[in-house]
């Protein structure tokens with residue numbers, strides 16, 4: 001079991017409080033999308049789940065484990081960022097396997113995991129290429145592959161497609177939906193793209209100024225937003 005639970009999670013940066021007691025339950029295997037205006041705290045929440053940012057209050061659980069103060073490497077999460085920062089001198093396969101290599105996994109095991117991730121992401125033909133010989137979409141696929149290879153219980157995506165052009169975004173959105181169906185892991189996905197939110201999410205969390213404004217299934221929010229703010233984010237004309 002690897003759902004994610006946030007209990008009264010608070011974040012302060014110095015004097016500024018940016019997350020104000022967020023309570024949230026994300027079920028095991030659920031695809032949960034965070035939306036909300038720039039600066040509302042989406043990335044900060046993800047980074048706290050990943051352990052890249054300490055919490056100032058409250059608790060975070062993954063499955064039955066309290067990970068509030070756990071090291072990022074002990075949480076069973078992998079994060080995919082908007083900028084994918086591949087190592088230019090390494091091949092696709094080396095980029096994907098690098099994390100496991102650094103943690104001392106045997107080569108045969110790394111190769112098997114890289115091969116499996118490449119199959120899922122249709123990168124089989126590109127494994128020996130360098131990043132500069134890839135398109136933007138292929139590079140972001142490699143970045144996702146890097147996360148898959150680590151075998152996380154929870155995937156965290158922070159606007160992973162916002163650097164891609166519109167056509168590629170649609171293609172990658174389909175890929176990510178397929179990835180979720182195929183591996184069934186819990187996923188938390190930040191986007192400002194309403195179509196991505198509506199089509200990918202089992203559950204959408206609308207955030208506003210560090211608080212949860214509304215949580216619901218895409219069509220619930222679409223047809224029955226609590227207020228105009230939510231309606232503005234989920235696209236039904238208020």
Ligand code: ADP
Pocket residue numbers: 013018036037038039040041042043044045
């Ligand atoms: P979002 O991802 O929704 O755009 P963020 O989580 O990046 O929002 O930011 C939430 C708030 O926290 C913003 O007001 C931002 O300026 C502030 N913030 C984020 N990171 C830091 C930091 N390292 N130091 C100080 N303030 C920060």
Ligand code: MG
Pocket residue numbers: 042043044
């Ligand atoms: Mg952000």
